[in-house]
Amino acid sequence: MSVVIGRTDPGSKREFSVRYRAPMTLLDVLFEIQRAQDASLAFRFFCRAGLCGTCTVRHNGAPVLACQTAVAADSRIRIDPLGGLPVIRDLVVDLEPFATAWAAAVRRSTPTGVRRDGFGDDTRLEMHRDARECIACAACYSACPVAGSDETFAGPAALGRKSLIAIDARLADTAASGAAGASSDVAGCHSVGACSIVCPRGVDPARLIRRLRRLGREAAT
Amino acid sequence: MIPTPDVIETDVAVVGSGAAGLMAAIHASAARPDLDVTVVSKGIIGRSGCSIMVVGLNASRGPDDSVDRHFRDIVERGLYLNDQELAWNLAAGAPSVVEELESYGCYFDRDPNGDILLTPFAGQSTNRHVARDSQTGFEIMSRLRDQIYRVRPRLLEEVRALDLLLDDDGAVAGLALLDINSGRPLILAARSVVVATGGASTLYRVSSPAREKTGDGMAMSLRAGAEMRDMEMMFFLSVGLAAAPSLSSGMLLAEVFRRIGGELRNSDGERFMATYEPEAMEASGTEEAVRALYTEIKEGRGSPHGGVWIDVSHLGAELLEERFPDVVERSRLVGTDITTGPAEVAPVSHFQIGGVVIDTNGETRVPGLIVAGEDAGGAHGASWTGGNGIVEAMVFGARAGRRAADVASARTRSDPAAAQGAETFRHCFGFLGEGGAETAVDLASELKEAMWQGAGPVCDRAGLDGAQEAIHGLKARASRLSATGPATVNVAWQSILDLHNQIAVAETVVAAATAREESRGVHFRVDHPDRDDAGWLRYTVASAQPRGLQISTRPVQLTRLQPGD
Numbered sequence: 040m041s042v043v044i045g046r047t048d049p050g051s052k053r054e055f056s057v058r059y060r061a062p063m064t065l066l067d068v069l070f071e072i073q074r075a076q077d078a079s080l081a082f083r084f085f086c087r088a089g090l091c092g093t094c095t096v097r098h099n100g101a102p103v104l105a106c107q108t109a110v111a112a113d114s115r116i117r118i119d120p121l122g123g124l125p126v127i128r129d130l131v132v133d134l135e136p137f138a139t140a141w142a143a144a145v146r147r148s149t150p151t152g153v154r155r156d157g158f159g160d161d162t163r164l165e166m167h168r169d170a171r172e173c174i175a176c177a178a179c180y181s182a183c184p185v186a187g188s189d190e191t192f193a194g195p196a197a198l199g200r201k202s203l204i205a206i207d208a209r210l211a212d213t214a215a216s217g218a219a220g221a222s223s224d225v226a227g228c229h230s231v232g233a234c235s236i237v238c239p240r241g242v243d244p245a246r247l248i249r250r251l252r253r254l255g256r257e258a259a260t
Numbered sequence: 261m262i263p264t265p266d267v268i269e270t271d272v273a274v275v276g277s278g279a280a281g282l283m284a285a286i287h288a289s290a291a292r293p294d295l296d297v298t299v300v301s302k303g304i305i306g307r308s309g310c311s312i313m314v315v316g317l318n319a320s321r322g323p324d325d326s327v328d329r330h331f332r333d334i335v336e337r338g339l340y341l342n343d344q345e346l347a348w349n350l351a352a353g354a355p356s357v358v359e360e361l362e363s364y365g366c367y368f369d370r371d372p373n374g375d376i377l378l379t380p381f382a383g384q385s386t387n388r389h390v391a392r393d394s395q396t397g398f399e400i401m402s403r404l405r406d407q408i409y410r411v412r413p414r415l416l417e418e419v420r421a422l423d424l425l426l427d428d429d430g431a432v433a434g435l436a437l438l439d440i441n442s443g444r445p446l447i448l449a450a451r452s453v454v455v456a457t458g459g460a461s462t463l464y465r466v467s468s469p470a471r472e473k474t475g476d477g478m479a480m481s482l483r484a485g486a487e488m489r490d491m492e493m494m495f496f497l498s499v500g501l502a503a504a505p506s507l508s509s510g511m512l513l514a515e516v517f518r519r520i521g522g523e524l525r526n527s528d529g530e531r532f533m534a535t536y537e538p539e540a541m542e543a544s545g546t547e548e549a550v551r552a553l554y555t556e557i558k559e560g561r562g563s564p565h566g567g568v569w570i571d572v573s574h575l576g577a578e579l580l581e582e583r584f585p586d587v588v589e590r591s592r593l594v595g596t597d598i599t600t601g602p603a604e605v606a607p608v609s610h611f612q613i614g615g616v617v618i619d620t621n622g623e624t625r626v627p628g629l630i631v632a633g634e635d636a637g638g639a640h641g642a643s644w645t646g647g648n649g650i651v652e653a654m655v656f657g658a659r660a661g662r663r664a665a666d667v668a669s670a671r672t673r674s675d676p677a678a679a680q681g682a683e684t685f686r687h688c689f690g691f692l693g694e695g696g697a698e699t700a701v702d703l704a705s706e707l708k709e710a711m712w713q714g715a716g717p718v719c720d721r722a723g724l725d726g727a728q729e730a731i732h733g734l735k736a737r738a739s740r741l742s743a744t745g746p747a748t749v750n751v752a753w754q755s756i757l758d759l760h761n762q763i764a765v766a767e768t769v770v771a772a773a774t775a776r777e778e779s780r781g782v783h784f785r786v787d788h789p790d791r792d793d794a795g796w797l798r799y800t801v802a803s804a805q806p807r808g809l810q811i812s813t814r815p816v817q818l819t820r821l822q823p824g825d
Contacts, residue, residue, distance in 0.1 A: 048746070060505070062594040067506050074701045078752040079745030085308040086470045087507045088590075090398050093304050106507065109593055127441050128749045134304065142409040149410060150363040167367065174398065175307070200406075203365070210365050 040110065042068060044080070045119035046129045052077050059112035066094055066105040068116065069130070081129035089239070092176030095121055096130050102178035104239045123180050123187020123194075136187070137177045140197035148210045155208065162250065163206040170203035170247055172240045179234035179244055185227055192227035195234035195244035202251045218258065225252050262689045265436075265445035265681065270298040270414065271668040273435055273450035274661070275421045275477060277301035278309035279397075279650055280456035280633030282404040283657030284664065288454075289411045292665040297413035298448060300437060302420040302457070303472055306405030309458050310469045310634075311650060314397030318388045318647040319354035322378045325386050327352045333384050334648060335821050338641015339781050340797060341490065344820045346639040346656075349620050350648065353655030358390055361654075364403040368392050382515075382646045383545075389647055394586050397650065419446065420757065421476060423684040424453060424484040424629060425676035432484070432628030433676035436684040440754060443692075443747020445685045449676060451668035452628045454660045455481055456653070459612030459634035460765040464716070465566070465708040466500045467609040468510045474758040475765035477635040478615060482764060486616045486624045488802040489637040491765075492773035492783045493613035495644040496717050498549040500608020502567030503594040510608050511590050513570065513598065515646075518542040518549060522572040525602070526561035532568070547643065547717075547782055550607045554717045557606060567606035572598055607717055611649050613640045613782065614772065617801065622660035628667060632660035638799070642781025691756045695744030698737060700755035707734050707759070707766060715770045720786040724774045731770065735763050767809055768802040775800050775811045793823060 042055045055072050066084055073080040084094035087106040094105040097119040110116060124132040158164040179195035180186045186194030193201070204210050225248060234244040272288045274281050277299055285299050302308060320330040330351035335342050358376065362368065368390050369377040381389030392399040408415070418440045425447070427433040432453050437446040460475025461467055482488055499513040518524070524542050526532045536552040537544040544552070556568055563569055572580065577599035581588050588599060596603040615637030622630040633653040640648065707730075714727025738759050743752035778792040779785050798813040 062503050062506050062508060064506065064508060064593065067508070070507055071505075073751055074699060078695060078699065078743060079750070081749035081751060083749075084507075085303045085472055086310075086313060088313055088470075088511060090312045090395075091304070091307040091470070093307055107593065109595075128746070131441070131749045133441075145406040145409050147410070148365065148406050152363075154362070171367070171399065171402070172395075173402075175402070204406075207365055209363055 040068070040113060041115045042072065043117045044130070046080070047126055048079070048128070051079065063110050064106055065096070065098055065103065065108040065110055065116070065118065068110060069105060069118070081131045083131050090174060092174035095176040095178050095181070097121060097181065102181040102237050104176060107239060121177055121181035123183065124177065134177065136190070137180050137194065137196070140193040141175060141200055144193060144197040144201040145204060148204045151209060151211070153208045158206060166202055166206055166247060166250055169242055170199045172242050173199050174240055176239060178237045178239060182233040182237040184231055184233065185229055189227060191224065193224045195248070198225060198228070198251065199242060199244045199247045202247045205251065205254070225255065262685050263444050265447045265685065267447045267449060268298070269449045269673065271295040271451050272297045272454065272664045273300060273448050273452070274298065274454040274456065275300045275435065276309065276456035276458065276633070277303070277305045278311035278456065278458055278633065278653060279400060279404065280653035280657035280660070281454070282306055282408055283654050284454040284456055284632060284661035285413045286404070286407055286411055287658040287661030288665040289413060291662045292669055295665055295668055298416060298450070299408070299413050300416045300419050300421050300435065300448065302440070302476065303418065305408060305415050305417050306401050308470060308472055310473060311653060312397045312401045313470070314400070314650040315394050316381060316389045316391035316396045316647050317354070317358070317650045318381065318384065318645065319358045319390055319651065320351065320388055321355055321358065321376065321390070322387050325388055329385060330354065330388060332821065334639070334645065335641065337643050337645050339643065339791065340641065340818065340823050341780060341799060341816060342641035343638030344818065345620050346618070347641070348820060349659070350639050350652050350655055354651045357651060357654045361400055361403060364407050366392065366399050366403050384645060400650070416448070420754070421480060422688055422757070423480050423680070425680050426484060427674035428677055430485065430626070431674065432626060433674045436681045438688060441749055443750065445688070447676065447681055449673055451671045451673050452630060452664040454622070454664045455616070455629065455631045455635055456633045456657060456660070457635055459615065460762055461494060461609045461612045463494070463708060463711050463762060463766055463769065464609035465504065465712045466502060466510045466606040468497070468500055468512055469610070471507065472758070474762045476761045477631070479761035479764040481616045481624065481629065481631060481635065482768065482802070482804050484629060485626050485804070486629060486631070488615060488768050489617045489799045490614035490772065491637070491768040491802050492776050492800060493642055493781065494609055494769065495611040495613055495782050496550045496607040497610045498546060498553055498607055499570060499605045501590065501594055502563065502565040502604040502606040504565055506594065508590070508594050509565070512608065513591065513603065513605060514584055514587050515546060517570060517572050518544070521575060522570050524553070525569045525571070526556045527563060528561060532556050532561070550717045551784055553607050563604040565604045567604035569602040570605045571602040573601050611644050613637065613642070613644050620659065621663035622656055623663060628671065630660045630664050630667070632656040642783060688757060691741055691743055692747060692750070692753050693742040693744070696740065696742040698741060699752065700738070700741055700759045703734055703738055703741070704755070704759050704762060707731065707762060710734070711766055711769070715773055717782065718784050718786060719773060721774065724770055727770045728767070728774070731763060731766055738763060771809055771811050772800040772802055775813065
């Protein structure tokens with residue numbers, strides 16, 4: 040396999056040839072290069088089970104979880120760090136902007152003392168079921184043309200999280216959840232939908248944002 | 261050239277950001293809102309470690325269940341080696357943990373009445389398993405992480421703890437840290453420290469935990485003077501995917517496959533369980549199955565990737581995809597689709613039962629050092645039940661956090677003995693240099709192979725001696741390792757630091773296994789194959805002494821339940 044990695048340090052080796060061994064994921068490719076060819080390659084991973092969401096990279100341009108992406112023998116692979124986030128070194132990005140947006144979205148998730156979820160209707164329960172699958176891997180943030188370039192826009196994952204909190208009576212005054220939908224950062228979404236295409240967990244952030252907007256409109260009338 | 265460490269002052273330092281660490285931080289802040297709390301995490305907060313991979317948790321909520329019944333199940337499973345006060349507190353704290361998590365937004369599976377669904381799990385005497393699909397750990401951790409963003413302790417993310425620092429009286433005064441991303445050393449001065457980094461069940465060639473779980477907390481606690489109990493107790497499951505050298509190796513299939521018609525075969529095509537468990541066959545207990553698989557593989561009847569074959573394809577793709585969607589996906593990722601044919605599986609080290617000796621508040625014999633979760637020992641005894649580990653992490657994480665807050669309030673911050681930090685940093689930065697012929701990854705593989713061969717699920721004195729010798733050799737070679745490249749995000753350098761902790765924990769595992777001359781639970785000695793209650797209702801204690809690692813034993817206090825009660 041021929042592998043090209045987008046790296047940061049001037050002079051670092053970027054092109055590698057890796058022998059395919061079944062089974063092999065994109066993460067195995069990175070590990071093998073770091074182990075046997077270039078110890079200085081920087082990349083990040085923890086669980087290797089598709090749950091921690093930290094091994095996200097761009098594979099031939101598309102953000103993926105490296106540990107869940109099988110590679111084929113004889114493939115030509117290009118691996119780059121996620122877009123929209125500052126790069127610390129090689130494939131390791133600084134998640135600070137992503138985490139800050141997420142933290143702002145959940146900052147007021149103080150338990151209300153209400154014991155029942157109180158989703159109220161099927162739409163809210165469905166929103167809950169969709170939004171809770173997010174593993175914060177930042178694939179959507181990388182694919183979104185607005186997040187990362189417009190710093191007032193929280194990005195798809197954080198807005199998805201906001202919707203998860205807003206509709207849950209255990210964490211928020213759901214009668215006021217319209218406020219979340221009326222807030223300016225929801226307006227920042229250009230409805231491109233790249234987030235929903237790349238999500239490795241099948242979450243549909245674009246639809247969550249649309250529904251959050253609708254809650255805002257309903258609250259306003 | 262070692263950069264001068266920056267110094268940060270805090271009241272409560274929590275090392276680790278799995279379920280135990282985050283519960284500790286949340287509860288320390290709740291108990292004493294005036295205190296400054298700092299979470300130190302080698303990985304991304306709330307996303308590294310194994311808590312996210314947990315399938316469910318056990319809590320006595322059902323009409324026929326009780327704290328006493330849950331407690332009895334733990335002690336009977338642990339074959340009376342448990343610290344019964346820890347086991348009791350685990351069972352007693354479980355129901356309120358479920359309530360607390362739901363108050364943070366977790367939404368566990370419901371029964372038709374809308375109550376939290378309780379299912380049978382892992383041979384427990386009644387239905388007490390609470391889950392959210394098969395993504396329970398992720399559900400828990402994502403909500404604890406959100407609460408962390410609400411409570412807002414100081415977060416030192418991707419910062420590894422190198423060592424506990426003590427003051428002149430031998431009490432904890434803080435931590436020596438390394439910022440992985442900047443490569444800079446840090447000193448965190450603290451009034452109390454909670455260690456909750458997770459165990460070192462990555463010590464075997466096929467293992468399920470997250471790769472960064474290298475026993476850092478155990479190793480640094482041991483170096484600081486804490487005692488480690490029952491380190492010989494390492495829990496294996498029987499159905500880890502054998503796919504080495506892929507990092508997907510060790511991912512779990514479902515243990516229940518052996519009980520719903522899954523057939524195990526060796527390289528001769530034989531249903532080998534007939535030799536070991538002619539009655540139960542594949543549906544035998546986990547320990548029995550693990551030992552049978554281990555023996556088959558070790559005696560040369562294994563599969564190409566060092567496992568045996570399990571076949572569940574006759575159950576049908578429809579049922580497997582419906583009931584085990586994650587497992588089917590995993591098997592496809594490694595190229596052996598379980599819906600169409602057999603997959604290679606091996607015994608997989610999964611949970612480290614042994615750990616630091618603690619009391620019910622997590623306190624250790626080192627003043628100011630509080631330990632919670634998998635780093636601690638005693639609650640589970642000689643075996644383990646899935647779903648109790650995460651409960652232990654949360655119950656004792658919360659208790660540790662509250663205790664750490666009390667301890668911090670009562671203590672003034674003392675100066676860490678400066679020499680210790682300097683020595684730790686010298687050791688750490690000494691591995692950053694020109695590179696060398698050997699890599700930490702290769703030595704870690706050798707360590708895991710030596711542990712598998714000599715200190716695996718079936719062992720004897722000769723094998724354990726061999727493992728100890730191999731570890732000593734590896735220790736010497738590990739001390740000569742060198743990582744090239746810049747200090748920032750240096751994967752090779754971090755792997756060296758990981759390896760040193762793995763070796764320290766491996767030594768305690770082998771020494772304790774050598775000392776326990778009987779067989780109990782997950783510890784099976786061919787040369788001492790019987791359980792010996794007369795001689796061995798005792799727990800092993802490992803401690804670091806000037807002359808090296810020492811092992812002693814102490815009688816188990818049967819405070820609540822006697823064998824035969």
